[in-house]
Amino acid sequence: xxxxxxxxxxxxxxxxxxxxxxxxxxxxxxxxxxxxxxxxxxxxxxxxxxxxxxxxxxxxxxxxxxxxxxxxxxxxxxxxxxxxxxxxxxxxxxxxxxxxxxxxxxxxxxxxxxxxxxxxxxxxxx
Amino acid sequence: xxxxxxxxxxxxxxxxxxxxxxxxxxxxxxxxxxxxxxxxxxxxxxxxxxxxxxxxxxxxxxxxxxxxxxxxxxxxxxxxxxxxxxxxxxxxxxxxxxxxxxxxxxxxxxxxxxxxxxxxxxxxxx
Amino acid sequence: xxxxxxxxxxxxxxxxxxxxxxxxxxxxxxxxxxxxxxxxxxxxxxxxxxxxxxxxxxxxxxxxxxxxxxxxxxxxxxxxxxxxxxxxxxxxxxxxxxxxxxxxxxxxxxxxxxxxxxxxxxxxxx
Numbered sequence: 467x468x469x470x471x472x473x474x475x476x477x478x479x480x481x482x483x484x485x486x487x488x489x490x491x492x493x494x495x496x497x498x499x500x501x502x503x504x505x506x507x508x509x510x511x512x513x514x515x516x517x518x519x520x521x522x523x524x525x526x527x528x529x530x531x532x533x534x535x536x537x538x539x540x541x542x543x544x545x546x547x548x549x550x551x552x553x554x555x556x557x558x559x560x561x562x563x564x565x566x567x568x569x570x571x572x573x574x575x576x577x578x579x580x581x582x583x584x585x586x587x588x589x590x591x592x
Numbered sequence: 593x594x595x596x597x598x599x600x601x602x603x604x605x606x607x608x609x610x611x612x613x614x615x616x617x618x619x620x621x622x623x624x625x626x627x628x629x630x631x632x633x634x635x636x637x638x639x640x641x642x643x644x645x646x647x648x649x650x651x652x653x654x655x656x657x658x659x660x661x662x663x664x665x666x667x668x669x670x671x672x673x674x675x676x677x678x679x680x681x682x683x684x685x686x687x688x689x690x691x692x693x694x695x696x697x698x699x700x701x702x703x704x705x706x707x708x709x710x711x712x713x714x715x716x717x718x
Numbered sequence: 719x720x721x722x723x724x725x726x727x728x729x730x731x732x733x734x735x736x737x738x739x740x741x742x743x744x745x746x747x748x749x750x751x752x753x754x755x756x757x758x759x760x761x762x763x764x765x766x767x768x769x770x771x772x773x774x775x776x777x778x779x780x781x782x783x784x785x786x787x788x789x790x791x792x793x794x795x796x797x798x799x800x801x802x803x804x805x806x807x808x809x810x811x812x813x814x815x816x817x818x819x820x821x822x823x824x825x826x827x828x829x830x831x832x833x834x835x836x837x838x839x840x841x842x843x844x
Contacts, residue, residue, distance in 0.1 A: 503646035520755035526837035556839025581700040585652035587682025629772035711778035713808025
């Protein structure tokens with residue numbers, strides 16, 4: 467049930483964006499114990515004027531390839547799992563589509579397990 | 593003050609999308625005790641390549657009509673109210689625009705009441 | 719590290735939207751103690767049918783210029799800081815681009831400091 471919203475500058479080919487989806491899903495499988503096919507994700511493409519980033523903030527040199535990945539997840543993961551997710555996700559995206567680790571910006575929003583209805587009008591986890 | 597962001601695949605007529613707005617608002621009125629005209633909502637339309645979903649995850653058969661409805665709300669509702677919201681929202685959207693309950697994906701993000709300024713530069717609830 | 723998603727109706731010139739980015743960043747600098755160049759923000763433009771608002775809800779008279787500003791931030795700020803942010807942000811946007819304070823809708827989503835990787839696959843704050 468993570469719900470993932472991804473924002474990046476418009477102009478990348480479809481394969482680039484599919485690789486981002488694939489990497490997010492695989493990283494969640496590997497570190498957050500999500501079930502098979504638990505992939506609920508969107509990509510928002512922005513013209514340059516609608517996408518702003520601090521190019522050197524926090525000592526990281528970012529480029530126009532920067533991707534914001536905001537994942538809303540259950541509040542059941544440990545700090546170690548979160549660190550594993552960050553590392554794994556940056557690693558996978560470096561392999562494919564070839565995104566620099568400096569350009570992977572991740573944020574987790576945590577909610578309680580009763581905050582999801584993944585279909586049929588029913589609470590999925592309670 | 594719920595702030596609601598809705599994502600779906602592009603291509604549905606205006607009336608379809610207005611019915612989704614109407615259903616979300618009515619469900620909030622009926623189950624979350626929001627005041628009249630408390631409707632602050634956006635729809636994000638995505639090309640197929642930018643919208644991914646697990647078609648069978650959690651035992652639900654979803655279609656390309658799937659809608660992600662993410663509501664940021666005050667952290668004042670009970671579990672029963674949340675369940676009522678899910679049920680009511682799926683029911684209303686089944687009536688109009690005729691969305692299958694399997695294609696209604698709902699997520700709540702809860703915040704404290706001091707986290708809103710609905711205008712005029714003032715905290716609205718504290 | 720605030721991650722800021724802004725939604726408004728499409729049709730405003732670039733300068734208008736840049737002024738909103740600038741105002742959000744300056745308000746965060748002035749009231750939330752963010753470091754220099756800590757600006758990670760997107761704008762989502764919506765056709766009228768995809769942007770709905772309560773025009774008079776909570777006693778505020780809103781117009782089609784309404785802007786939703788949703789900021790995901792660390793859960794380290796006081797109520798006074800939040801109120802200062804709302805006031806400062808509405809004030810700055812009134813100066814430039816000339817947005818009416820009634821049309822500034824702000825929501826804060828708070829997360830723990832371990833919920834960020836601003837790059838390199840590492841947790842930025844833990």
